[in-house]
Amino acid sequence: MIRLEQVSKTFHPGTVNEVPALRPVDLVVEEGEFITIIGSNGAGKSTLFNLVAGTYPPSTGSIRINEIDVTREPEYRRARYIGRIFQDPLLGTAGSMTLEDNMMICLRKGFKGLKISLNRKQRQWFQEQLVDLEMGLERRMKDNVRLLSGGQRQALTLLMMVLSRPDLILLDEHSAALDPRNAALVLELTRRYIEEYRLTAMMITHNMQHAITFGTRLLMMDKGEVILDVQGEEKASLTVDGLVERFHAIRHRDLESDEARLSL
Numbered sequence: 001m002i003r004l005e006q007v008s009k010t011f012h013p014g015t016v017n018e019v020p021a022l023r024p025v026d027l028v029v030e031e032g033e034f035i036t037i038i039g040s041n042g043a044g045k046s047t048l049f050n051l052v053a054g055t056y057p058p059s060t061g062s063i064r065i066n067e068i069d070v071t072r073e074p075e076y077r078r079a080r081y082i083g084r085i086f087q088d089p090l091l092g093t094a095g096s097m098t099l100e101d102n103m104m105i106c107l108r109k110g111f112k113g114l115k116i117s118l119n120r121k122q123r124q125w126f127q128e129q130l131v132d133l134e135m136g137l138e139r140r141m142k143d144n145v146r147l148l149s150g151g152q153r154q155a156l157t158l159l160m161m162v163l164s165r166p167d168l169i170l171l172d173e174h175s176a177a178l179d180p181r182n183a184a185l186v187l188e189l190t191r192r193y194i195e196e197y198r199l200t201a202m203m204i205t206h207n208m209q210h211a212i213t214f215g216t217r218l219l220m221m222d223k224g225e226v227i228l229d230v231q232g233e234e235k236a237s238l239t240v241d242g243l244v245e246r247f248h249a250i251r252h253r254d255l256e257s258d259e260a261r262l263s264l
């Protein structure tokens with residue numbers, strides 16, 4: 001369980017450049033929840049992720065993971081229980097290493113530092129997972145990862161993340177840089193892994209339909225605030241038009257032009 005209490009972030013406080021990127025927020029993420037997050041550019045979505053991941057400390061408030069206070073814990077330590085995938089497919093895997101070596105590294109992470117090498121059984125398990133991806137990756141275990149396409153790399157990053165058994169996964173528009181076909185593949189894979197391995201996940205997307213279709217709970221952010229938090233029946237009955245109307249009712253203004261693409 002992830003618990004945020006009054007967590008906020010202000011950049012350059014007390015200067016003319018002061019940015020209240022995240023207003024104080026209380027948020028509890030229960031085990032097994034799959035939260036989708038939407039909101040316009042600059043709404044504070046990535047800032048929220050950076051705070052949870054420990055990229056920088058919050059200006060106020062506390063963050064607990066499984067009741068352990070990690071507010072001051074640096075990012076590399078939190079990486080033991082948080083998996084994160086970014087928009088850029090190059091960030092999740094080591095391009096100059098083979099597919100097999102990439103996988104071995106994340107297995108070690110999953111075993112919390114125990115030194116292991118890839119035995120026959122594990123190799124076979126990887127092979128099966130790769131066959132399952134239907135991207136032909138099972139024949140490329142000895143290839144350097146830099147030779148793979150963006151979609152293949154993002155799929156591999158997902159698989160590696162699952163192997164490291166994180167308590168929480170943070171997906172920051174992880175399919176946005178891919179072509180529509182690969183984006184759909186990666187999203188479907190995301191859904192499958194989250195279900196199969198009962199992962200707890202938060203996924204930022206600019207696509208309102210995806211935010212509605214995927215996940216068990218939806219947060220809408222605007223100007224550093226969580227303005228909508230729905231789950232269950234209420235989430236299941238959402239529509240894109242309905243969401244646009246809810247936004248208007250809450251903020252008394254229309255979604256801005258950059259947000260129009262949200263509904264695509």
Ligand SMILES: Nc1ncnc2c1ncn2[C@@H]1O[C@H](COP(=O)(O)OP(=O)(O)OP(=O)(O)O)[C@@H](O)[C@H]1O
Pocket residue numbers: 011012019020021039040041042043044045046047048
């Ligand atoms: N390191 C930083 N220093 C100063 N300001 C920052 C920093 N990071 C983010 N901001 C500002 O904080 C606000 C929130 O940014 P954030 O990146 O969280 O938005 P976002 O919701 O992820 O937007 P996008 O959809 O464009 O990715 C923005 O005004 C942004 O310019």
Ligand SMILES: [Mg+2]
Pocket residue numbers: 045046047
């Ligand atoms: Mg962002």
